[in-house]
Amino acid sequence: MRSTPRTQPTPDAQSAHDAQSTGNTPDTPPTPGPAPRNRDVLISGASIAGPALALMLRRYGFNPTVVERAPELRPGGYKVDLRGVAIEVCERMGILPEVRRDSTGMVGGSYVDADGRTIAELPAEIFGGRAEGDDEIMRGDLARILYERTRDDVEYLFGDSIAALDEDADGVTVAFERGGVRRFDLVVGADGLHSHTRRLAFGDEKQFTRHLGAYISIFTAPNDLGLDRWETYYALPDKLVCAYSASGQTTAKNMLVFGSPELSYDYRDAAQQKKLLADVFEGDGWIIPRMLHNAQAADDFYFDALTLIEMDRWSKGRVVLLGDAAHCASPASGQGTGLALIGAYILAGELAAARGDHTVAYRRYESEMRPGVELNQKFAENFAKEMTVSSERKIRLRMRMVRWLPKLPWKNLVAKKIRDDLQKAAHAIPVKAYALPVEQYA
């Protein structure tokens, strides 16, 4: 599916309005500078980071093109938290009303035993470690919001992928898998944990991955438990499973996590992964047999290792990486989507501020992002160790703690402690208001 690009960037009054209404006055005055360069930007990946970058680049007068391997926008996915600076960025991007509208609206969750009997219930604030203003949305809904905001004036190439990159002093010649060859000024890899752009520009992904000791699978399933904005967890030694259903959903999500050293499997082979999951959870209780059955039928089956991507640098020449492709913090951070949005905002802002000079913009983007990214990755590393518990005895202890928590007079202090750690990570990257290009003030 291809949509026609607008060839001339138009002034975006909306962004000036957003800047005023949110109090985000540009940091630098809109004085004329050298002629903008590097306008034509190819972005690989149309999930969160890619369309968010396209949205902001259009606002600054660039011409982004987004290529996505999937034949259409990938629907579905899990619920993702948006906290702190990520919420501020949604506001600056002008998408916060839609994010609020499509909020998962989760009200709480419970832990059950192998027979499905409730052990403990907790409200959503404690489960999500959320502070005032934070929100949660299904990944697919956020991707759709960003896509709908950009599809009329950004060229999307679905069902295609970069086959080869050939950079010279003036730009990059890109060969596409479906046969086309085009010139771009800059190339952005926003194609996720297993980034193809990263492989082309930086080499084998093995150099950059760090396994966090667990695997996660998630997929859409029938809402057999009749859950309504509710998540239900069952813990076994080295395993944790969950079913949840968010606001407005007729289906549920099933999620299965298990601790394991690195396994050898093909990350593109869903059938192999489903078999692996079935072997790991064979004979386990609660609704796990049904979950394994649901996994077989799911067409949005997701399976991956909890992995960090750690790189010394995120750009090489005219190619730069964004979101999970650059610095995946894994689902254990609960911050990957937030980091993808913040990165998109900063990268676009720095390109605009440098009037397209990628050598300056890429350096500034990285120095603004890196300390906060490292903090979030550290958080993920610690949290991944606690996602599963190694023995029945430790599970009983944890369940006892969870059961008593809502009854304790100092429960708010415990909730605050959980929240504070998350909030520190969620506020780790300050964002500034970037000046609009001078021609857009005319």
Ligand SMILES: Cc1cc2nc3c(=O)[nH]c(=O)nc-3n(C[C@H](O)[C@H](O)[C@H](O)COP(=O)(O)OP(=O)(O)OC[C@H]3O[C@@H](n4cnc5c(N)ncnc54)[C@H](O)[C@@H]3O)c2cc1C
């Ligand atoms: C179970 C789970 C729970 C999570 N929970 C949270 C949470 O609570 N909070 C949070 O902030 N984050 C969470 N995350 C992480 C979050 O989903 C990611 O960090 C986020 O989606 C990163 O966005 P991205 O755009 O960088 O990459 P992705 O979302 O991975 O998107 C990459 C895109 O690139 C496309 N692509 C891949 N290869 C190619 C190619 N060769 N050519 C073109 N396109 C290609 C893919 O199809 C995809 O559309 C969670 C993740 C998981 C799996």
